[in-house]
Amino acid sequence: MATLDADIPSLSPSEHQVQLRRAVIASTIGTAIEWYDFFLYSVVTGLVFAKLFFPHSDPWVGTLEAFAIYAVGFVARPIGAAIFGHYGDRIGRKSTLIATLLLMGLATFAVALVPTYESIGIWGAVILTVLRFIQGIGVGGEWGGSVLMSMEWARTDHSRGFIASWPQFGVPCGLFLANLAVLALSQLSGEHFLAWGWRIPFALSLVLVGVGLYIRLGILETPVFAKLLAERKVERTPMLTVIRQYPTEILLSAFARMAEQAPFYIFTAFIFSYGIETLHVPRNFLLSAVLSAAVLSFVSIPLFGHLSDRIGRKNMYMIGAVVTGVFGFIYFAMLNTGSAAVIFLAIILSLIPHDMLYGPQAALIAESFTGRLRYSGSSLGYQLASVIAGGPAPLIATWLYATYHSATAIAIYIAICAVITLVATTMMTDYTGKDINAAGVYEERR
Numbered sequence: 001m002a003t004l005d006a007d008i009p010s011l012s013p014s015e016h017q018v019q020l021r022r023a024v025i026a027s028t029i030g031t032a033i034e035w036y037d038f039f040l041y042s043v044v045t046g047l048v049f050a051k052l053f054f055p056h057s058d059p060w061v062g063t064l065e066a067f068a069i070y071a072v073g074f075v076a077r078p079i080g081a082a083i084f085g086h087y088g089d090r091i092g093r094k095s096t097l098i099a100t101l102l103l104m105g106l107a108t109f110a111v112a113l114v115p116t117y118e119s120i121g122i123w124g125a126v127i128l129t130v131l132r133f134i135q136g137i138g139v140g141g142e143w144g145g146s147v148l149m150s151m152e153w154a155r156t157d158h159s160r161g162f163i164a165s166w167p168q169f170g171v172p173c174g175l176f177l178a179n180l181a182v183l184a185l186s187q188l189s190g191e192h193f194l195a196w197g198w199r200i201p202f203a204l205s206l207v208l209v210g211v212g213l214y215i216r217l218g219i220l221e222t223p224v225f226a227k228l229l230a231e232r233k234v235e236r237t238p239m240l241t242v243i244r245q246y247p248t249e250i251l252l253s254a255f256a257r258m259a260e261q262a263p264f265y266i267f268t269a270f271i272f273s274y275g276i277e278t279l280h281v282p283r284n285f286l287l288s289a290v291l292s293a294a295v296l297s298f299v300s301i302p303l304f305g306h307l308s309d310r311i312g313r314k315n316m317y318m319i320g321a322v323v324t325g326v327f328g329f330i331y332f333a334m335l336n337t338g339s340a341a342v343i344f345l346a347i348i349l350s351l352i353p354h355d356m357l358y359g360p361q362a363a364l365i366a367e368s369f370t371g372r373l374r375y376s377g378s379s380l381g382y383q384l385a386s387v388i389a390g391g392p393a394p395l396i397a398t399w400l401y402a403t404y405h406s407a408t409a410i411a412i413y414i415a416i417c418a419v420i421t422l423v424a425t426t427m428m429t430d431y432t433g434k435d436i437n438a439a440g441v442y443e444e445r446r
Helices: 013-053 059-090 093-111 123-151 160-185 190-197 199-203 205-216 223-230 238-245 247-256 258-279 283-311 313-335 340-349 351-366 371-390 392-404 408-427
Strands: none
Touching (some): 013 123, 013 160, 013 190, 013 199, 013 205, 013 258, 059 093, 059 123, 059 238, 059 371, 059 392, 093 123, 093 199, 093 205, 123 160, 123 351, 123 371, 160 199, 160 283, 160 351, 190 199, 199 205, 238 247, 247 371, 247 408, 258 283, 258 313, 258 340, 258 351, 258 392, 258 408, 283 340, 283 351, 313 351, 313 408, 340 351, 351 371, 392 408
């Protein structure tokens, strides 16, 4: 098998290993900060936004309105993928990742300053919508770069699944930090939490951005992009080129995410409105349960990424899709028992089927595109799922429950997503163990 050593002859094997370690750490920490920003909005949406920005609506209608703003961030993610995918393939992974971190962090900090309906009426919701859109653009450009920053330093072709899973590890880290911040501030009285307590976690984003920038500024560009520069193979219009040459791979990547992304936001965002309004369990109970689930994901995401290196990317992914489709029914059955212990267990277990997909997903998608178009292609395929899966999921779940008054309808929705994922994954190529790292691979498609 070919390795990347030839791409950067100035680095010894030990120096290469140091850079790999730094790249993985920088990608993981930076991604955790970005997802903290994004998930913080998700958590607070289900807890307070309906009350603060749509106070005159029926509780479920207010929740729908709040989740509609929440969904705007997902609509913006493919736009962010197109913008930053272009620059990631033109000027490099590192520079682009610094820009996405700044954009996301500043937009999140600004959320802390937004006046509520009581102060400026509907304009508060309008400002929230704009900031959520900016958040979506930032996170839309983040994922592809963070995955490639790690994966393109891989020395062997049998470790990409594990190495690429570490930026994915940033998701449970961000989820943990967001829930922890809200849980800590929710110790305030309900009145104080609604008045100003919820704003503090958003303001803290500015500190985290400073940490992330410090770490990312200290890493080198990936060897794959360095080789593209040296050989003058950087694409002039990468986004247009990848859409023209890889339309099938982009669409399959998006549909392959249905069983991962839609259930994830039901398990981590919709659960707050469902748990409080229907199950009548305390807010802090739900926050603690989601925190526990995130901690479990610290282990399960890299574990399933590693397993994909052993049994094949597609095999691992399809197993995860089947488990997710079945688990939706088990999940809501456990929630509806009304038992606090069973509800807590259901929430903790909910992210394991997700992690069976999310662990190998980064490598599965990124391996489908050549080096000169990889940032653009993988970002666009990954983020298009935000429009068809992640963004609409809490809205669809809320609408299904309000219409049918049964969580079974939501479980059926999850099962349908799993079937779509199975079909799409079957049609994808499995590059596990094959040398896709060379920047010139697939040049016959030019």
